[in-house]
Amino acid sequence: MQEFPNQGYDPDVIAELRDECRQQGKTFVYTDEEEDFENDDVDDDEPRQFAQVMFVGKDAAGKEVIYDAMICTLRLHxxxxVFEQAVEEVKKMFPGYKLPEERQPGYKFDASKEQEVEETMADIIAEKEETESVKVREEVTVSDDVDPDEIGLELDAYLNVEEINDEVISTFIEQFNSNTLKLDPTMYSFISEDEEED
Incomplete structure (x- = not known):
């Protein structure tokens, strides 16, 4: 039996993915995580900011492989x-504070300070956006580490588009696989949409 770095290099697994793509009439399939996201309490009128998909391509050595890709807008990136940096600053200002999803049973923090923490976080985010202290540009990264327990190679793509839809994903995959992908080198900064509406 031939050994592969992980299942994403196995021709049988690649053939299965190709078949699934063919059945759906696309060059990719959405992964389970994306389906969970779509079923979340998200406003259907809101443009999708990210998608997790799998597609077949070639690695740096030219070997056929499955890519497990997270494709997201530059705005979301x-x-x-900005949010991660604001959280770091807030944690320095309020020792012991943890985000709700980080809290373990027995978490203790002065509940009377929760409102102050939220307001401080909002102020930090607004300041970072107004001063444009964080700038991003289009980028594609492929993980160098091949995890034997995963399928294929992890790929993250940050694209300067308004939304992530089938057309954007298909175009990205076509250009990525044909080595014709041209990334915009311009550095961008964004303001939260709720701030723009004020």
Missing amino acids: HGSI
């Missing part, structure tokens, strides 16, 4: 970085 920028917002994520």
